[in-house]
Amino acid sequence: MISERASGEPNARRREATDLYATVLEVVKRYHGAARITRVSYGAGMPVDRLRLLMDRLLALGLLQSEDVDGRPVFDITPRGQEFLDTYWKMRGFVEGLEGAPDRRAGGRR
Amino acid sequence: MSDMHVPRGSSVRVGAVDGDLEVEGRATIEAEGVARVQGEVRCTGSVDVVGNLECREFRSEHGKVHIQGNLTVADRVATDEGELEVSGTFAARDVDVDRRLVLGGPATVETVEVGGRLEGASTLRAKEVSVGGHFTLAGKIEAHSVEAGGSVELHEVSLDDLEVGGMVHVGGGAVRHRIEVGGKFSSDEPITFGDFSVGGWAEFRGHASGQKIEVGGVLSARQDLAFASLEIGGMGDIHGNAAGRDVEIGGKFSVGGRLELTGSLEVGGMISVERELTAASIEVGGKLRAERAIVSGSVEVGGTIQTNAGLKARVIELGPRSRAVGPLVGGRVVLSRGARAEDVFGSTVELDRKCEARRIVAENIRLRESCTVEQIVFTGSLVMESGVTVRSPPQKVATLPPFPL
Numbered sequence: 048m049i050s051e052r053a054s055g056e057p058n059a060r061r062r063e064a065t066d067l068y069a070t071v072l073e074v075v076k077r078y079h080g081a082a083r084i085t086r087v088s089y090g091a092g093m094p095v096d097r098l099r100l101l102m103d104r105l106l107a108l109g110l111l112q113s114e115d116v117d118g119r120p121v122f123d124i125t126p127r128g129q130e131f132l133d134t135y136w137k138m139r140g141f142v143e144g145l146e147g148a149p150d151r152r153a154g155g156r157r
Numbered sequence: 158m159s160d161m162h163v164p165r166g167s168s169v170r171v172g173a174v175d176g177d178l179e180v181e182g183r184a185t186i187e188a189e190g191v192a193r194v195q196g197e198v199r200c201t202g203s204v205d206v207v208g209n210l211e212c213r214e215f216r217s218e219h220g221k222v223h224i225q226g227n228l229t230v231a232d233r234v235a236t237d238e239g240e241l242e243v244s245g246t247f248a249a250r251d252v253d254v255d256r257r258l259v260l261g262g263p264a265t266v267e268t269v270e271v272g273g274r275l276e277g278a279s280t281l282r283a284k285e286v287s288v289g290g291h292f293t294l295a296g297k298i299e300a301h302s303v304e305a306g307g308s309v310e311l312h313e314v315s316l317d318d319l320e321v322g323g324m325v326h327v328g329g330g331a332v333r334h335r336i337e338v339g340g341k342f343s344s345d346e347p348i349t350f351g352d353f354s355v356g357g358w359a360e361f362r363g364h365a366s367g368q369k370i371e372v373g374g375v376l377s378a379r380q381d382l383a384f385a386s387l388e389i390g391g392m393g394d395i396h397g398n399a400a401g402r403d404v405e406i407g408g409k410f411s412v413g414g415r416l417e418l419t420g421s422l423e424v425g426g427m428i429s430v431e432r433e434l435t436a437a438s439i440e441v442g443g444k445l446r447a448e449r450a451i452v453s454g455s456v457e458v459g460g461t462i463q464t465n466a467g468l469k470a471r472v473i474e475l476g477p478r479s480r481a482v483g484p485l486v487g488g489r490v491v492l493s494r495g496a497r498a499e500d501v502f503g504s505t506v507e508l509d510r511k512c513e514a515r516r517i518v519a520e521n522i523r524l525r526e527s528c529t530v531e532q533i534v535f536t537g538s539l540v541m542e543s544g545v546t547v548r549s550p551p552q553k554v555a556t557l558p559p560f561p562l
Contacts, residue, residue: 069339070306070322070323073307073339074307074322076322077304077322078289085255085272089257089290090288090289090290090306091289091290091307092273092290092291132322132339133373136339136340136356136357136374137356137373137374137390137391138374139341139356139374140340140374140391141374141391143341143357143358143374
């Protein structure tokens with residue numbers, strides 16, 4: 048799961064709403080259009096009742112879509128959801144690069 | 158064929174079972190040597206198996222099944238709303254676990270799908286591995302594909318494809334076809350790969366070699382990096398040497414050693430190369446800094462060129478109000494309005510209005526109005542518009558002195 052606190056990394060930060068959205072979208076994406084809510088809950092490390100609220104929000108924002116298969120809803124990521132993920136990870140990359148990367152020059156290499 | 162039923166809470170010794178074995182919760186199975194079940198093992202609730210178990214199919218639901226020994230399943234393993242832990246070796250064809258799969262020993266499967274977490278303390282051989290959440294393995298993994306929604310921590314890898322939504326940390330090895338990661342990728346040891354796409358941050362701590370590398374945010378390579386093409390949205394920092402065909406960087410790019418390109422280099426912001434830079438063409442929006450730069454084609458720089466030994470190219474164009482520190486050696490060198498340079502060598506040198514140069518050595522020279530040059534040496538033509546200042550009289554010579562680089 049994407050929780051950095053759980054990963055034990057230094058400088059771990061608390062998961063914010065956008066982190067949770069990204070976590071859920073990435074897990075849903077793995078199932079290629081056939082993500083059931085229980086499986087997503089295991090993958091995202093989130094109880095189903097809390098996940099249901101979050102997924103309702105993602106559906107309302109157009110980042111997820113769902114359809115009924117055999118009477119049960121299955122979920123898939125939308126192009127807008129993928130756009131959110133691309134932007135989210137790019138921004139995380141910048142933030143970690145700016146805050147986390149050691150300054151090579153400080154090591155006296157130059 | 159006779160089935161066997163183990164009631165809830167009981168402890169039973171099992172040897173050979175001709176039919177199916179049905180086990181209720183809180184029961185313990187003690188294997189007599191190896192518990193061999195010809196049919197299916199079905200566990201409901203939490204069950205302990207002490208010893209080795211072999212069966213055709215294995216199913217469990219609503220609980221944790223702990224095999225304190227080896228588990229060998231000819232066909233399929235399926236756990237519904239539950240966990241499976243195998244302390245010894247594990248072999249099966251297809252594995253589908255809802256919540257968590259823990260493997261203590263070496264495992265060989267064709268496909269494994271886990272909804273939550275897959276944790277392995279030894280090796281894993283598989284065709285396909287799919288995990289919804291977290292996947293960690295202490296030993297070597299050999300597989301066609303590994304896919305995970307959350308994060309992955311692996312040591313030595315031998316894969317065709319690796320696709321992860323969140324974060325990946327690998328020791329080293331080979332991913333022959335493609336690595337695709339949404340968030341962050343890091344590797345400790347040498348790694349080779351085909352295509353590489355990371356949305357956020359990528360860090361190679363050992364040597365890395367691949368084909369097409371795309372990073373949305375930041376790339377850091379602690380040692381050498383080899384590639385066909387390198388595209389970074391934000392910043393790139395390579396501590397060792399870098400070699401490849403093309404590079405495209407949105408922001409800043411720095412190389413601690415040499416940068417050798419057979420194709421183009423495009424940088425939106427700044428590039429810094431501690432040693433030699435070679436390329437077919439260069440386009441830099443901001444600043445280019447290198448010990449020396451040798452370019453077979455053209456160079457366009459919007460801001461500053463700073464070299465110690467110089468920059469050599471077929472065509473060099475400096476943008477308006479730009480600055481060059483170190484010699485410029487071209488076939489054709491063009492300074493746009495208000496640009497400043499030190500020594501400029503070329504077959505043709507053109508300075509737009511209000512440019513400044515210390516020394517120009519060229520066959521043909523054209524200076525637009527209000528340019529200032531300290532020294533001019535030429536063999537062919539010298540055209541100067543009004544308001545040009547040349548501090549010492551231009552020298553027309555039969556042969557130009559040798560150019561640097």
